[in-house]
Amino acid sequence: MSASPSNKISSIQASSVLLYPKGGKPSIITNEWLIWNDSDNKKTFQEIEHEQKVLVPFQWWLSQGQVDARDPSSAVAKRIQDKTIGIWFTADEDILKHSDVIEAGKSAWALVAADFPIFRDGRSFSTAALLRERFHWTGKIRAIGDVLIDQLILGARSGFDSFALRPDQNLEVALKQFDLFTVTTQNSWRDRRSQLNTSQAA
Amino acid sequence: MYIYDYIDQTLVNERVTQFKDQVERRINGTLPEEEFRPLRLQNGLYHQRHAYMLRVAIPYGLLSSDQLRTLAHIADKYDRGYGHFTTRQNIQFNWIKLEESPDILADLAKVQMHAIQTSGNCIRNITSDAFAGVAADEYVDPRPVCELLRQWSTLHPEFAFLPRKFKFAVCGAKEDRTILLCHDVGISLKKNENDELVADIYAGGGMGRTPILGSLIKENLPWNVLPSYLTALLRVYNRFGRRDNIYKARIKILVKALGPEEFARQVEGEWETIKDGDDNFQQSEWDRVANHFTKPAYKSAKSIGTQDLIDSAPANEQAAFARWLERNVKAHQVAGYASVIFSLKPHGSVAPGDATTEQMLAIADLADRYSFGELRVTHEQNLVLADVEQENLLELWHQAKAQNVVLPNIGLLTDIIACPGGDFCSLANAKSLPIAKAIQERFDDLDYLHDLGEISLNISGCINSCGHHHVGNIGVLGVDKDGEEWYQITLGGEQGNHAAIGKVIGPSFGAEQIPDVMADIIDTFVKYRTADEPFIETYRRLGATPFKEAAYLNRSKESSTGATI
Numbered sequence: 001m002s003a004s005p006s007n008k009i010s011s012i013q014a015s016s017v018l019l020y021p022k023g024g025k026p027s028i029i030t031n032e033w034l035i036w037n038d039s040d041n042k043k044t045f046q047e048i049e050h051e052q053k054v055l056v057p058f059q060w061w062l063s064q065g066q067v068d069a070r071d072p073s074s075a076v077a078k079r080i081q082d083k084t085i086g087i088w089f090t091a092d093e094d095i096l097k098h099s100d101v102i103e104a105g106k107s108a109w110a111l112v113a114a115d116f117p118i119f120r121d122g123r124s125f126s127t128a129a130l131l132r133e134r135f136h137w138t139g140k141i142r143a144i145g146d147v148l149i150d151q152l153i154l155g156a157r158s159g160f161d162s163f164a165l166r167p168d169q170n171l172e173v174a175l176k177q178f179d180l181f182t183v184t185t186q187n188s189w190r191d192r193r194s195q196l197n198t199s200q201a202a
Numbered sequence: 203m204y205i206y207d208y209i210d211q212t213l214v215n216e217r218v219t220q221f222k223d224q225v226e227r228r229i230n231g232t233l234p235e236e237e238f239r240p241l242r243l244q245n246g247l248y249h250q251r252h253a254y255m256l257r258v259a260i261p262y263g264l265l266s267s268d269q270l271r272t273l274a275h276i277a278d279k280y281d282r283g284y285g286h287f288t289t290r291q292n293i294q295f296n297w298i299k300l301e302e303s304p305d306i307l308a309d310l311a312k313v314q315m316h317a318i319q320t321s322g323n324c325i326r327n328i329t330s331d332a333f334a335g336v337a338a339d340e341y342v343d344p345r346p347v348c349e350l351l352r353q354w355s356t357l358h359p360e361f362a363f364l365p366r367k368f369k370f371a372v373c374g375a376k377e378d379r380t381i382l383l384c385h386d387v388g389i390s391l392k393k394n395e396n397d398e399l400v401a402d403i404y405a406g407g408g409m410g411r412t413p414i415l416g417s418l419i420k421e422n423l424p425w426n427v428l429p430s431y432l433t434a435l436l437r438v439y440n441r442f443g444r445r446d447n448i449y450k451a452r453i454k455i456l457v458k459a460l461g462p463e464e465f466a467r468q469v470e471g472e473w474e475t476i477k478d479g480d481d482n483f484q485q486s487e488w489d490r491v492a493n494h495f496t497k498p499a500y501k502s503a504k505s506i507g508t509q510d511l512i513d514s515a516p517a518n519e520q521a522a523f524a525r526w527l528e529r530n531v532k533a534h535q536v537a538g539y540a541s542v543i544f545s546l547k548p549h550g551s552v553a554p555g556d557a558t559t560e561q562m563l564a565i566a567d568l569a570d571r572y573s574f575g576e577l578r579v580t581h582e583q584n585l586v587l588a589d590v591e592q593e594n595l596l597e598l599w600h601q602a603k604a605q606n607v608v609l610p611n612i613g614l615l616t617d618i619i620a621c622p623g624g625d626f627c628s629l630a631n632a633k634s635l636p637i638a639k640a641i642q643e644r645f646d647d648l649d650y651l652h653d654l655g656e657i658s659l660n661i662s663g664c665i666n667s668c669g670h671h672h673v674g675n676i677g678v679l680g681v682d683k684d685g686e687e688w689y690q691i692t693l694g695g696e697q698g699n700h701a702a703i704g705k706v707i708g709p710s711f712g713a714e715q716i717p718d719v720m721a722d723i724i725d726t727f728v729k730y731r732t733a734d735e736p737f738i739e740t741y742r743r744l745g746a747t748p749f750k751e752a753a754y755l756n757r758s759k760e761s762s763t764g765a766t767i
Contacts, residue, residue: 094441120240120323122363126440129360134475150224150233150241157359170232180220183212185353186429187481188360194209195353195487196480 014164017142018174020156022190026178028171031164033111035088035144049075053084055113055144061087062101069108086111088144091123095130102135111162112137116145128159132189152177157188203264203576204349204494206314213356214311217318221245222304229301244324244362246292246317247303251628254298256306257320260579262330262348262372263291267566267575272313274562280306285562287546287555287583289619289670290369291329292320296626324362325355325436328370331379332580335495336541336588338533342391342399344374346492347425350483351389354429361436365443366451368436369408376699381581381673383407383415383701386453387435391425399425405435405465406457409667413703414454417462419469426488429481434473438465498574498589503538506592515596522610525652526599529610540592542573544585544607547617550643551606553635554620555583564605572598581670582619584612614651615659615724616642619670623663623680624687630663632680632687637661637716644717645724654724657737658697673697675738676723677704678716689716693723693749694741707750715757722752 020026034051038060048054056065068076079085086109089095114124131137142162143155149169165174183194224241227233246257273293277285280302281295288294310316320327328348335343371380374391382388388404400422407416423431444450457465508527515523532541547554565585569577572594573587580586590598602608611617623634638661645651660674671677677692688710695704711719726749731740
């Protein structure tokens with residue numbers, strides 16, 4: 001199995017995504033977002049213009065996207081207005097170094113995503129937790145890359161509410177994951193620990 | 203001891219259901235082995251040389267007699283009639299079938315036990331002082347903090363796929379009995395000047411390929427903010443620990459690369475933003491948990507002097523009983539009580555730390571009869587009855603004899619710590635158990651062992667160091683050279699307050715040479731020792747040279763083929 005995020009993301013686009021809003025129920029919807037990876041040299045940003053909604057690499061946003069955004073006639077500015085642009089973070093992105101960009105992104109990005117280059121790489125759980133806790137990100141955060149059924153609960157509790165599962169994953173089985181645990185013993189983005197809910201402890 | 207509430211019980215029950223489904227998907231082929239592996243590991247299930255091995259957590263080493271009976275039944279029903287107590291206060295069953303593993307977890311859940319996070323790249327079973335709550339030198343009883351952290355770390359979503367495994371140890375006594383400095387995080391509890399419970403935090407310790415002692419990164423941390431502080435610490439590690447090389451992925455490598463001060467600064471920076479959150483423990487949570495660790499109903503009894511105890515034994519048993527009192531019975535906080543260590547290190551007959559179903563059942567009965575139905579598991583792989591009335595010591599000694607667990611060798615050369623090694627473990631380079639057996643057989647004279655005094659001898663079958671060889675006064679490490687098993691010797695390691703990593707003395711030896719090499723090292727000690735000096739002090743005084751010379755004298759040809767690893 002490839003551990004390279006760029007290969008995986010450029011070659012595989014999920015046709016469906018699992019949504020699990022905080023306080024809501026999980027559901028499967030059609031995926032509208034293309035994950036664009038500029039580093040695979042296949043397509044330029046102009047060449048994906050026809051795509052309805054695009055997630056661009058955060059590093060591209062830093063070097064190009066935020067510059068373009070200042071020009072109201074640019075494709076980026078138009079997408080911001082249409083809410084058809086978002087960014088994705090690689091697993092090794094140190095998001096705390098870019099707090100002002102992320103603050104500004106709250107009014108520019110319709111979606112943010114964090115990549116799992118391989119399912120057993122847990123860095124993006126911390127990325128999601130920091131986006132929720134530190135940046136108070138209230139929009140959707142999507143898990144992308146090597147996203148498997150058995151990582152869903154962890155992701156959902158860390159801060160993700162949208163999952164582009166690897167295409168071979170059984171979505172019916174995936175949907176059942178969120179009912180497995182009715183209690184929790186540490187706080188997370190989704191819920192406080194059950195011990196603080198005294199009526200349940202009785 | 204702690205009793206599960208509705209939340210704890212529901213969590214382990216639901217975990218069993220989850221794992222059952224994962225095993226079914228593995229068996230029906232929809233979940234490939236590579237993706238199943240971390241899931242089974244986080245439920246304690248390894249795939250070893252012969253079969254699956256299940257590692258069950260004994261959180262901070264505390265066990266009830268009913269729990270021990272369940273372990274005995276599991277050994278009988280699903281295994282070959284024995285279990286192996288490990289160096290991290292777990293028990294392992296070596297002959298497990300994958301399809302039966304969810305049933306075992308269900309049996310465990312019925313007695314408030316689990317195998318959650320006994321393996322995998324997550325926060326492992328939290329270990330502590332086997333004499334917590336009873337040791338005469340205790341500042342604070344660490345068990346409430348251990349239990350609160352057990353709950354906090356169980357199924358923690360952010361830290362289930364760390365760069366590598368992550369081990370906590372917690373101690374609260376003057377003498378460290380937890381090898382605190384060899385843990386990813388060591389939590390040393392004490393009271394501050396206002397009588398408040400606070401913790402000193404040591405980070406970046408570990409054994410393995412690169413043994414390092416932990417560095418103090420935070421002092422006087424109030425107990426209740428441990429969750430936010432540890433979240434900050436683990437978050438720094440999760441984000442920046444190395445993932446490109448399994449041998450450089452432990453937190454010790456990150457702490458070393460950054461330097462302890464810089465690591466501490468980064469943790470502090472992260473903590474600053476979350477320190478006031480409601481992750482932190484509340485007083486009500488402390489009260490609920492600490493309430494389970496109150497003192498048992500001790501009788502008011504007078505302390506009995508050692509000589510009086512010895513005199514109470516029949517004349518022909520006094521020498522043996524005295525020896526047992528000296529080695530296997532420890533001082534207690536409460537007058538008239540003592541803690542008793544059952545040795546799971548009989549000479550040469552079974553693997554260190556092994557106990558049979560019959561022994562476990564009998565020991566559970568002894569715990570009920572003599573120690574309020576509770577037991578402890580030590581990281582030295584022995585069992586403890588922590589609260590025995592001194593008046594009952596003789597009777598207990600007589601009854602425990604039948605189970606072959608009264609050998610008075612605690613802390614002596616044959617109280618060997620050893621991993622299962624190449625006989626079972628698929629990671630091992632070499633066997634550990636035959637080496638332990640050969641040494642125990644060679645040094646089978648109890649008088650001689652007692653004269654030698656305290657010496658720790660630790661054996662690991664590979665560099666993962668499950669046998670804690672780095673902190674043995676004498677360490678033996680199995681190494682593989684061109685498919686052959688060789689053994690490297692280290693000297694000068696120590697656990698406790700003077701924790702030290704042993705140093706390699708030179709080229710490795712063949713298995714058959716080890717008992718003779720040990721004899722040469724011990725003879726050297728005897729030759730240079732002053733009065734009752736313990737081995738480690740003689741070593742410190744003289745350095746490695748005389749031991750090294752003795753070990754390699756007339757042996758240079760045999761061992762010259764062995765390269766130092």
